[in-house]
Amino acid sequence: MKDAPKYYVIEASALPEVFLKVAEAKRLLSTGEASTVNEATRITGISRTAFYKYRDAVLPFQQMMHGRVITFQLLLQDEPGALFSLLTIFADHRANIMTINSIVPTNGCAVVTISAETIDLNIPLEEMLQRMRQMKGVLKADILAG
Numbered sequence: 515m516k517d518a519p520k521y522y523v524i525e526a527s528a529l530p531e532v533f534l535k536v537a538e539a540k541r542l543l544s545t546g547e548a549s550t551v552n553e554a555t556r557i558t559g560i561s562r563t564a565f566y567k568y569r570d571a572v573l574p575f576q577q578m579m580h581g582r583v584i585t586f587q588l589l590l591q592d593e594p595g596a597l598f599s600l601l602t603i604f605a606d607h608r609a610n611i612m613t614i615n616s617i618v619p620t621n622g623c624a625v626v627t628i629s630a631e632t633i634d635l636n637i638p639l640e641e642m643l644q645r646m647r648q649m650k651g652v653l654k655a656d657i658l659a660g
Contacts, residue, residue: 532560533572535559537572539569540554540572542557542558583632584657584659585628585659586628586629586630586658587625589626590653591623591651596650596651597626600628600651604630608634608636610631610633614626614627
């Protein structure tokens, strides 16, 4: 009996270059920037053999999380409108909020957890997280579970 696959989340800079190039070739194919595997591998500088060997094993984080319920943990400044502004990001990018939990603010900050379904997300998950981090009033934004 074959063992069930194991998955790891690894920061891109720690990966061998071939994995990054396979991910890029898959992106080129999915966006239409390359119309064939031959063209995508030529653009990225890998062999077709390498592409076919790793294509099912390499999956960018945002694709892996697409369509799942993701739980975000945020540290917000306790100021009027901070939570509203944050929720606007979820609405603008079609993340369906399932739950919101917050603790009573202490020292001018509140920890908020938000669980949201990402099946209809219209931007990559990493980009949405980055937009949250850049918002006024958001001190920290991370993915807690997903």
